Amino acid sequence: MKEHLDKFIHYCLYLYHEPVAELAELLVRITPGNYxxxxxxxxxxxxxxxxxxxxxxxxxxxxxxxxxxxxxxGTTALGVAVSGSFSPELRNAIPLHGVYFLEYPDTYRCAEGIEDPDECGEYYLSKIEKFFRRNVAGESFAALIIEPVQGDGGVLIPPENFMRGIRKITKEYGMILIDDEVQTGMGRTGKLFAIEHYNIVPDLVVLGKALGGGMPVSAVVGRKDVLESAPPQTFFATSAAHATSVVGSIAAVKYVLENNLADRAQYLGSYALRRLNELKEKYEVVGDVRGVGLMLGVDIVKSKKTKEPDRITALKIIWRAWEKGLVMMTYGKYGNVLRIAPPLTISEEDLENGFEIIEDSIRDVIRGVVPDEVIKYMAAWE
Ligand SMILES: Cc1ncc(COP(=O)(O)O)c(C=O)c1O
Structure with a gap:
């Protein structure tokens, strides 16, 4: 990027520039699908x-x-309208019709007390099949948008049969399958794209966050016929494909590829899961630990038996961790999941230091070291 600054910062509107062509070629090559x-x-x-x-x-x-x-x-008008994590009141303030929310499988708290992940996948799939057959005709849907691992939902990892079933249903009804890899993409889950864990090919892949390596760059990569139906002037933005940022993105993507960061995420992720499972064995408040690659979640509960989410304890744990020098967030549908998503380049030593702080913080919170008052300082995590 430093070198590029001496050439030009950005040119928008009527001409392409070399960096954007290079990034596009790279993304076409590495994303799933040979179409x-x-x-x-x-x-x-x-x-x-x-x-x-x-x-x-x-x-x-x-x-x-x-x-x-x-x-x-995301937070564009359509983004808010299709994000199930926003409250219905907020979503309904944008009166877009025609958005329907299907249930995403949660294998830890599966409906009907189902314990087996495949059975859980099957259960939700059959509800979705019925929905498109009996409630709203599948043929009236333009698209189905899905995160291949739900991030803000609390690291929910759908069973393979569920994801394969979703691909089958979208094909059957001619819906465009949009694979939102903004959080999961670029190696985070141990594969370059999380959808590859299920061996399915989406119609459109959406990338962001890590794609830019810190610069504001996102991308939609996918079926030419679909993307060509929206003429360029309908997705143009003056600073989009910002040349200097795109140069940063190319460097980031190449770094991920050349250093096999997806494999590294897989390797460190297996270690992390083992480590988190130890915490689950030891502490009653750790109800479940989930993860794929370096996308990890710790589900904090009031009791292992009831699985009742305990958001206050989760918030106290991240407060204590912050006091000890580790920044974490909580997320999840009940706001009770510790979000662990370190950089894929993290050293093994730093990762272990992080787990030590997490364990110390859990222990301190159980001992009552963290007062209730701290919760009021955590408005941003609500
Ligand atoms: C799965 C997913 N999609 C979309 C977005 C929105 O990305 P941005 O904040 O860059 O608009 C996020 C951000 O957290 C995300 O996690």
Missing amino acids: EKKVVIGLSGGDANDTALKAALMFTRRPNIASFTYSYH
Whole structure:
């Protein structure tokens, strides 16, 4: 990026520049699917999801969109409308019709007390099949947008049969399958793209966050015929595909590829899960630990038996961890999941230091070291 600054910062509007062509070629090559692709570069995960949805609506000329409960897709108007993690009051303030929320499988708290992940996947799949057959016709849906691992929902990892079933249903009804990899992409889950864990190929892949390596770069990569149906002027933004930022993105993508960071995430993630499972054995408040690669969650509960979420204890744990020098967040549909997503380049030593702080913090909170008053300082985590 430093070298590029001496050439030009950005040129927008009527001409392409070399960096954007190079990034597009790279993304076409590394994303799943051997069909003819196109790429649209944007500025944030949210605007890329907007582009993907817009293209699917224009391509199919159908009115409806399917999304999932507790999903998060961004803060554009369409992003808010399709994000199941926003309250219905907020979503309804944007009176877009035709967005339907399907239930995303939660194998830890599966409905009907189902314990087996495959059975859980099957259960939710059959509900979705019925929905498209009996409630709202599958043929009226332009797109189904899904996170291949739900992040803000609390690291929910859908069973393989569920994801394969979703691909089958979307094909059957001619819906565009939009794979939101903004959080899971670029190696985070131990594969370059999380959808690869299920051996399915989506129609559009949406990328953001790590794609830019710290710069504001997002992308939709996928079926040429779908993306061409939204003419360029409908997804143009003056600073999108910002040349200097795109140079940063190319460097980041190459770094991920050349240093096999997906494999590294897989390797460190297996160690992390083992370590987190030790915490689960030891502490009653650790109800479940979940993870794929370096996308990890610790579900804090009042009791292992009831699995009742304990958001206050989770908040106290991250408060204590912060006092000890480790920044963590909570997320999840009940706000009780410790979010662990270290950089894929983290050293083994730093990772272990992090786990030691997490364990100390859990112990301190159980001992009552952290007072209730701290909760009021954590408004941002609500
Ligand atoms: C799965 C997912 N999609 C979309 C977004 C929105 O991305 P951005 O904040 O860059 O608009 C996020 C951000 O957290 C996300 O996790």
